[in-house]
Amino acid sequence: METTxxxxxxxxxxxxxxxxxxxxEPRPSFFERYAYGVKALLIGILVLLLLIPANMIxxxxxxxxHRQFEAKGEVSGKWGDAQTxxxxxxxxxxxxKPNVVSNAIFLxxxxxxxxxxxxxxxxxxxxxxAVYTSRLDISGAFSKLDLSELNIPAEAVLLKDAYLAVGVNxxxxxxxxxxxxxxxxxxxxxxxxxxxxxxSNGMQVKVPLSMSDSGIVAGNFAVNLELKGSGQxxxxxxxxxxxxxxxxxxxNPSFDGAFLPNAHHVDDKGFTAAWQVSNLxxxxxxxxxxxxxxxxxxxxxxxxxxxxxxYQQSTRAVKYxxxxxxxxxxxxxxxxxxxRYSVHPLQYILIGVALCVFYTLLIAxxxxxxxxxxxxxxxxxxxxxxxxYTASVLRSVRLAAGIGGALSLLYGFxxxxxxxxxxxxxxxxxxxxxxxxxxxxFSRRIKWGEL
Numbered sequence: 001m002e003t004t005x006x007x008x009x010x011x012x013x014x015x016x017x018x019x020x021x022x023x024x025e026p027r028p029s030f031f032e033r034y035a036y037g038v039k040a041l042l043i044g045i046l047v048l049l050l051l052i053p054a055n056m057i058x059x060x061x062x063x064x065x066h067r068q069f070e071a072k073g074e075v076s077g078k079w080g081d082a083q084t085x086x087x088x089x090x091x092x093x094x095x096x097k098p099n100v101v102s103n104a105i106f107l108x109x110x111x112x113x114x115x116x117x118x119x120x121x122x123x124x125x126x127x128x129x130a131v132y133t134s135r136l137d138i139s140g141a142f143s144k145l146d147l148s149e150l151n152i153p154a155e156a157v158l159l160k161d162a163y164l165a166v167g168v169n170x171x172x173x174x175x176x177x178x179x180x181x182x183x184x185x186x187x188x189x190x191x192x193x194x195x196x197x198x199x200s201n202g203m204q205v206k207v208p209l210s211m212s213d214s215g216i217v218a219g220n221f222a223v224n225l226e227l228k229g230s231g232q233x234x235x236x237x238x239x240x241x242x243x244x245x246x247x248x249x250x251x252n253p254s255f256d257g258a259f260l261p262n263a264h265h266v267d268d269k270g271f272t273a274a275w276q277v278s279n280l281x282x283x284x285x286x287x288x289x290x291x292x293x294x295x296x297x298x299x300x301x302x303x304x305x306x307x308x309x310x311y312q313q314s315t316r317a318v319k320y321x322x323x324x325x326x327x328x329x330x331x332x333x334x335x336x337x338x339x340r341y342s343v344h345p346l347q348y349i350l351i352g353v354a355l356c357v358f359y360t361l362l363i364a365x366x367x368x369x370x371x372x373x374x375x376x377x378x379x380x381x382x383x384x385x386x387x388x389y390t391a392s393v394l395r396s397v398r399l400a401a402g403i404g405g406a407l408s409l410l411y412g413f414x415x416x417x418x419x420x421x422x423x424x425x426x427x428x429x430x431x432x433x434x435x436x437x438x439x440x441x442f443s444r445r446i447k448w449g450e451l
Contacts, residue, residue, distance in 0.1 A: 039336070042345055043329050047322065050352040054321040057359045061318065064363065065311040071124035076230040079122070079131045080173030083229035084299055085113075086236035087166040087202070088180070088221055090142060091195050092209075093158040096289075101158070103195045104150055106287045108221075109143040111239025117248035119304050126367050130304035131230040132248075133175065138166075138225060140239055142218030150289055154211060163206045164221065167199035167236070174203075175226040182207045183219035197291040232256070234301035237277035240286060244275040250304055257300030258282075275300060310366040313418055317375075318359050320414045324407075325355050327435065328386075331406055334442055341394050351386055358382040372415075379411040 076082075089107055096102040119132040147154060164180060164187075171191060179188040189203035210217045227233075234257055235244050249270035255261055259281070264273035279286060282298035328351065332343050358378050365374035383404050391400035413431050420427055 040333060043333055043348060046345065046348050046352060047326050047329055050325050050349075050356060051322060053353070053356045054318055054325075054359070057318050057321075057356065057363070058315065060360070061311050061315050061363060064367070068127045068311065071127040072129045072230070075122050075124050075129040075131065079230055080228040081170040082231045082234075083134075083173055083227055084169045084234040084236065084296070084301070085136065085138070085167065085225075085227075086199060086295065087238055088138070088140075088164045088223065089166075089198070089238055090145070090162060090207075090209075090218060091165050091193075091198065091204070092145070092162045092216070094152050095156040095158070102289060103198070104147075104152055104287065104289055105195075105198065105292070106142065106145050106218075107238045107240070108140040109240050111138070111140040111237070111242045113138050113235060113242075113244040115233075115244070115246045117233065117246060117250065117302070119248060119250045128306065129230060130250075130306055132228065132233065132250075132304060134227045134229070134233060136223075136225045136227060138223040139221065141220045144212070144214055145216040145218060145287070147215060150287060152289075157211075157216070159209050159211060159216070161206070162209050163194070163204045165193050165195070165198060165202055165204040166223065166225075167193075167202040168227070169201060170229065171201055171203070173228040175228055176224070178203065178223065178225050180205060180207070181220075181222040198295075230304075232301060232303040234299045235275075236296060236299050237275075237282055238295075239277075240279045242275070242277045244300075245273070246302060247272045248302075252305045254303040254305035255301075256303050258298045259300040271302075273302065310363075310371055313371050314359070314363050314366060316418050317362060317414065320417070321356070321359065324358075324410060324414070325352050327410060328352075328355060328403075328407065330439065331403060335394070335399060338442075339394075339399070343393060347389075347393055351389065354382060354385050354389070372419075375411075375415055379408070379415075383407045383411070 089105055092104045092106065093101050094104060114137040116135045117132050118134070119130055122129045122131050147157065164182070166178075166189070168174065177188060179186050185208075187205045187207060189205045191203050193199045193202045193204055207218075207221075233246075235242075237259075247270065251266065251268055251270060253266060253271045253273070255264065255273060259275055259277055261273040262276050264271060277298070277300070282294075284292050284294040284297070329348060332348065332351070335341055336343055358381075361378040361381060362374055365377055368374075369377075386407060387400045387404035390403050391397050394400065417427055417431070
């Protein structure tokens, strides 16, 4: 029996069913297509993270500044604090009620102060403190004291207990046995003020007064006071007319308080200054009973200004840390896009840390050297480190030199802003505008569509 092989063609391979090799390229992933954007986002995050050590540096500055304040306090505590001279004023006790004694305060008709300030610099470790010794000639006169203005009966006055009082902030600063020439008689002061609501610190001496039909007859006074202090010397304008003249060899005075000098002169040999204040310029009367909270509202004087405040300028420098770090990273990012180099995020971090170390170098050196010299040394060290590292990473001396030059311009720009306090906002705004224009100029060369 024959068998017939039936072949319907199904066993033959079908040409249309053959699998051809796939020649299409795999679709790039999201991160591959937008790598430049992801890198930019990562760089932005790194900039923000590097602000953490910048804030820690601000804390370091505050800590060092507090230590400086403590050092000044230690020196002032042994030498004498900032001083304010108030007076002399006359204090006349009287019976306001039976067996109740109150005090009537009378201010002088004229008050004149001639002072000489002899400053010097004292050191506590690495910190400088401005202290001074002063010689003050205080003179003036009281007019007849009218008790009727205060509704005080003459028979209630304890004239024999009247005294002259001078307020002095820190009694430790008094260097001589202070006395007063009262109507050609010499009396020496005693420490403490019986009227505690008048001055917190001061000295007083009883002076002879006499009663007349028109009031209490006082007289003229002259006080010679040698006083040590630190930082500043102020005066209270307690006279109906108050005139103060000061001279010193300090070349950086800061005139402060309620009144500026009517005339002053400052040169490389020191300063002279003169104030004129009348009773109409202040907010307290010539006489009162009890306490007067406005007595020190019109104080004025001079501060011994130290021209270089290391920590204030360092703080201003740290505030521009985001500008330094951000622009530096932006330059590296543009180099990556334009020159087809690749900088690892860890390398960005190392460069950012180097830029942060600049500020710790600045603080440490500025405590020992002039701020400008400290800034220059810190900038040169930081720029040198970053430039050498860039040359190693990018293997290009030309690019490293370009980055070093850009950092030099940036640090120079920041320094000018720090030193130009009055024009800082204007210069900063113009500088940022120029930087933005440069960034926009170079960014137009990037072929964003091909990335």
